[in-house]
Amino acid sequence: MRSITLLGATGSVGTSTLDLLRQDRSAWRVEALTANSSVIELAALAREFDARIAVVADESCLPALRDALSGTSIEAAAGPRALNEAAARPVDITVAAIVGCAGLGPVMAAIEQGGTIALANKEALVSAGEVMTAAVAKHGATLLPVDSEHNAIFQCLAGNAIEDVRWITLTASGGPLRGFSVAELARVTPAQAVAHPNWSMGAKISVDSATMMNKGLEFIEAHHLFPVGLDRIRIVVHPQSVIHSMVEYRDGSTLAQLGPSDMKVPIASCLAWPRRMDTPCDPLDLVAHGELTFFAPDEQRFPATRLAREAAHAGGAAPAVLNAANEIAVAAFLDGQIPFTRIAVSVEEILNETAIAQAPTSLNEVQALDGEARARTSALLESA
Ligand code: NAD
Numbered sequence: 001m002r003s004i005t006l007l008g009a010t011g012s013v014g015t016s017t018l019d020l021l022r023q024d025r026s027a028w029r030v031e032a033l034t035a036n037s038s039v040i041e042l043a044a045l046a047r048e049f050d051a052r053i054a055v056v057a058d059e060s061c062l063p064a065l066r067d068a069l070s071g072t073s074i075e076a077a078a079g080p081r082a083l084n085e086a087a088a089r090p091v092d093i094t095v096a097a098i099v100g101c102a103g104l105g106p107v108m109a110a111i112e113q114g115g116t117i118a119l120a121n122k123e124a125l126v127s128a129g130e131v132m133t134a135a136v137a138k139h140g141a142t143l144l145p146v147d148s149e150h151n152a153i154f155q156c157l158a159g160n161a162i163e164d165v166r167w168i169t170l171t172a173s174g175g176p177l178r179g180f181s182v183a184e185l186a187r188v189t190p191a192q193a194v195a196h197p198n199w200s201m202g203a204k205i206s207v208d209s210a211t212m213m214n215k216g217l218e219f220i221e222a223h224h225l226f227p228v229g230l231d232r233i234r235i236v237v238h239p240q241s242v243i244h245s246m247v248e249y250r251d252g253s254t255l256a257q258l259g260p261s262d263m264k265v266p267i268a269s270c271l272a273w274p275r276r277m278d279t280p281c282d283p284l285d286l287v288a289h290g291e292l293t294f295f296a297p298d299e300q301r302f303p304a305t306r307l308a309r310e311a312a313h314a315g316g317a318a319p320a321v322l323n324a325a326n327e328i329a330v331a332a333f334l335d336g337q338i339p340f341t342r343i344a345v346s347v348e349e350i351l352n353e354t355a356i357a358q359a360p361t362s363l364n365e366v367q368a369l370d371g372e373a374r375a376r377t378s379a380l381l382e383s384a
């Protein structure tokens with residue numbers, strides 16, 4: 001029996017993870033389950049999986065959580081500190097599936113225990129960068145990538161030396177707006193932006209896929225997970241989402257990982273690593289797909305990958321600022337406050353007015369940078 005903590009249990013990745021645990025309940029002991037504020041859902045999951053503790057980030061939800069867990073021996077807790085403390089409880093594996101930089105504190109708390117972390121929460125790694133990778137090295141933690149592209153690359157690198165890599169190719173579906181003109185993009189509604197053709201995901205990452213900022217964040221994520229140098233990481237649009245990413249070696253061999261576009265596959269790869277486990281996914285039907293196509297990204301219509309690449313090259317505060325500005329702009333778009341095309345424009349404006357300065361060297365510095373960039377972006381969007 002292995003112990004597991006699931007940060008962000010009520011989300012899209014959280015739900016897929018719990019579906020995999022349901023395949024063999026006797027193999028898992030659930031330590032902590034967390035959510036932002038969905039008390040009823042969280043309490044039901046904590047009861048179903050007999051979790052030791054359930055934590056909500058939103059402190060005002062604590063009485064409701066206690067209520068929903070009454071009659072059980074499951075502990076209830078709330079607030080950012082309780083979230084960090086729950087994440088620091090020793091377990092065999094932590095699945096980090098909170099959305100946004102809000103997940104950084106708990107991820108770092110898990111890393112400091114030196115455990116195994118299956119990381120879906122890419123914003124945390126983009127913001128903290130070297131602070132996180134240094135903590136992983138210092139505490140002897142193991143970081144397993146859940147993000148499908150990075151999980152593919154991780155699999156393609158197994159048994160090979162990173163020095164022999166010529167290219168890492170991140171594939172991108174191109175999102176639901178791939179064929180839209182600039183004029184059409186300006187009129188896109190939140191409902192259109194979140195309607196992803198291949199993947200079913202949370203609202204924030206769905207918008208990121210539509211702007212291509214998701215691929216930009218993934219470019220920075222890949223840079224930290226697989227240190228081959230920024231100039232060896234490239235992006236190819238592959239609308240069918242069958243090839244999840246590729247690694248080309250110096251001898252001209254390219255290894256790719258293929259699979260259904262279902263997050264249960266990369267999550268299962270992390271849960272069972274270094275072994276394999278069954279998933280309820282349909283097998284890949286290549287004949288049904290018929291053809292796989294590839295295109296260069298269009299950075300005129302979708303400037304986000306350029307912004308992320310520039311931020312990665314600039315280093316310092318830039319990646320954390322890029323991420324924070326994007327989180328605020330995406331939330332404003334989903335709220336109907338700004339047009340779709342304003343997301344990338346405002347991220348660029350905030351980056352342009354940022355003194356890149358030195359890279360943050362501690363969790364506190366990352367969180368301070370993140371908070372400051374959020375405040376500036378909110379002010380910018382309100383002033384318009
Ligand atoms: P989601 O919105 O469906 O779920 C997010 C989870 O985090 C929920 O449990 C929510 O309660 C919790 N949460 C939200 N805000 C919080 C806060 N401020 N503090 C604490 N908890 C909070 O998101 P998702 O689509 O499951 O994505 C989760 C992460 O995984 C993101 O970083 C995303 O980029 C990454 N990811 C998702 C997918 C996917 O298919 N959904 C694929 C690859 C990577």
Ligand code: MG
Pocket residue numbers: 147148149218
């Ligand atoms: Mg991905």
